[in-house]
Amino acid sequence: MWQEVREELHPRNFELVTVCLDVAGAAAARPFIEAARPRHPALIDVEHRTGEVLGMVNIPSGVWIDEAGVIVRPAEPAFARRPPTGGSGPAADAGADRMTQILAEAAHIRIDPERYLVALRDWVEQGAASPYALPPEEVVRRSRPRPPEASRAAAHFELAQHLHRAGHAGDAVVHFREAHRLQPDNWTYKRQAWSLVPSVEGPLARYWQGPAPGREDQWPYDGDWLSDVRQIGPENYYPALDM
């Protein structure tokens, strides 16, 4: 989907750079990148450094950077189109399979790809004259708040990733949990940690994001995707675009 947007705008001096934020690295990203066969740079960030320096708290997130290397829009939800589950789906009953329930909640997640693409095309066309290109002080002001707790959460998240990559998965969980506690609205921290727990086998393993049925006591985290999304309401999973 983003590939098509890139091909449309590339002749107007626009480039798309995708960055996969995943401790699992190239192995996890490869099937998706090879299937997309992008002509734009498709990078891998095993340390989540991009998310840290730009203040991202969920994926997908987009940042616009002008020709001089100045950010004109800080991190915000970036969708090129509605996923197949988009729109208002039916509520899954309590007995439904976990993935069915996840898809039912995901159908109520608020995204606005139409508005985002109008804005992106306008910026590519008009540059600094576009009303969507923000001045530097506004970019800084709109970037994610970072109280001391967020810096602590980032430090714990980095320790968790480091320990996980070094083969100390159990020790990593302690720091993932602390990152979640300190910055509960950082969904990237949660989704990354939850994806590393092999609750179920097979292709759904990374998307299960919660305990396996009947083995709830083995789930090492206080929250899981379905419970946490239901707690805040799927309409609050991403902030509304401020455009």
Add this chain to the structure above:
Amino acid sequence: MIIDRQQVAAAELERRTGWAIKAQGACKGEICVPLPGSPVTTVDAGMLSERLGMALVPEPKHGLWALGPETLGGHALTTADAPELVLPDLEGRPLALSSLRGSKVMLLAWASY
């Protein structure tokens, strides 16, 4: 950034956080925070934590610390200047974000999970 001692190499600090050690102190964009003895080749992590508001979290079992991002200004960005990011593609070939200067760039973060 992960460190295994309380001293941080200035070059690594800049590569990892964007904070450069100059005569004026620790600098990022137009912001400079005085540090005693600057310029130096290594900086005390405790000093960075105190002056830049970076959390310093110990991991005693593994002999590590993690230095979190700065909290100066209370926002993720202290400047609108895009940070330098050098990241590899699938084949390990590095690309510097700054190499795309001259074009409008949309950086899109994603993951499969």
